[in-house]
Amino acid sequence: MRNVKNIHPLWLRLCHWINAVAILIMVTSGFRIYNASPLFNFQFPKEITLGGWLGGALQWHFAGMWLFTINGLIYLLFNLFSGRFKRRFFPLSLSGLFREILAAIRGKLLHENIKDYNMIQKAAYLFVTIDSLLLVASGLVVWKSVQFSLLRELMGGYETARLIHFYAMSAIVCFVVIHLLMVMLVPRTLLAMIRGR
Secondary structure, eight states, X not given: OOOOOOSSOHHHHHHHHHHHHHHHHHXXXXXXXXXXXXXXXXXXXXXXXXXXXXXXXXXHHHHHHHHHHHHHHHHHHHHHHXXXXXXXXXXXXXXXXXXXXXXXXXXXXXXXXXXXXXHHHHHHHHHHHHHHHHHHHHHHHHHOTTTTHHHHHHTTSHHHHHXXXXXXXXXXXXXXXXXXHHHHHSTHHHHHHHHOO
């Protein structure tokens, strides 16, 4: 029997799938919350919202928020203390990133070894990590504006925090859509995230 090396450890796969569930809960319940007090001149179809009514959506959103936050802390701590964060996401160079973006546009981006992240993956995963922190911080302001008054002021006020939260959530949704498209192009990455190898 040949030796098959683990690409993703069990803790990483668990964090990944818990995060997927948490994001689905937060986005769909967030759509319902948004509909109760829209920022822009549109609403999300009720069929893609979660919670049934505003109170139910808030309950789901808070449940998803705790799952997302606790899971995110575990992910960050494991990555930092295992040294994986430094090994997988760095070095990152702008010239290498632009070169790979051009290769991707031309359909010539190589991804032979799924264990190694290319520059686009490194940048995307670092971006979504920073965006997640912004999502949590702005969410705290929207949820407990009085208790997090310093954070509220740093964000430019309550309404600005709502906008930041909306745009940070939109960025996560865009990341998920692109992530799923990439998985369809390289399906073995999904198998690696399920089996670890």
